[in-house]
Amino acid sequence: MKYLYIVISSTLFLGCQDIKEIEKPENLIAKEVMVNILTDVYISNASRSINNKLLKEYNIRLDSVIYNKYHIDSLQFVESNAYYSSNLKTYTRIITEVQEGLIILQKEKDSIYEKIKKEKEDSTKAKKKEDSTKIKKKEEPKLLANPVESEIN
Numbered sequence: 598m599k600y601l602y603i604v605i606s607s608t609l610f611l612g613c614q615d616i617k618e619i620e621k622p623e624n625l626i627a628k629e630v631m632v633n634i635l636t637d638v639y640i641s642n643a644s645r646s647i648n649n650k651l652l653k654e655y656n657i658r659l660d661s662v663i664y665n666k667y668h669i670d671s672l673q674f675v676e677s678n679a680y681y682s683s684n685l686k687t688y689t690r691i692i693t694e695v696q697e698g699l700i701i702l703q704k705e706k707d708s709i710y711e712k713i714k715k716e717k718e719d720s721t722k723a724k725k726k727e728d729s730t731k732i733k734k735k736e737e738p739k740l741l742a743n744p745v746e747s748e749i750n
Contacts, residue, residue: 618683619679619680619683620680621680622673622676622677622680624673624676624677625676625677625680626667626669626673626674626677628681628687628690628691630667631677631678631681631691632691632694632695632698633667633698634663634667634669634674635691635692635695636695636698636699636702637663637666638663639695639699640699640702641659641660641662641663644659645659
């Protein structure tokens with residue numbers, strides 16, 4: 598029993614060490630910008646899973662594209678992300694905003710696809726109507742002379 602007490606006490610003592618809080622970086626990325634960056638990161642990760650071969654073929658480094666877009670470097674991003682993720686409430690808010698932004702982008706993409714699909718359908722219908730009109734015109738017999746005019750003469 599005495600050994601069990603010592604083992605439990607030791608485990609609690611070692612497990613409850615003081616955890617250092619991450620210091621705020623000097624070049625911390627603003628929360629609003631971090632939301633935009635993380636949104637782009639999620640989109641770039643999705644694009645990698647869809648067409649990684651094309652990205653490799655053209656030597657496109659999406660991380661570099663994002664860093665250039667926001668005028669940051671990888672260290673600044675890592676430090677800012679670590680700082681925000683050390684506070685669960687803050688990071689949850691950021692991720693929620695990212696998720697909401699992605700949902701909005703998905704709806705916009707879907708509406709664009711629907712508009713393009715409708716335009717293609719309308720164009721196809723108009724083409725078919727135009728083709729059927731041409732066929733009908735070709736089928737009508739053409740008279741060489743107007744019968745009314747020929748009776749007058």
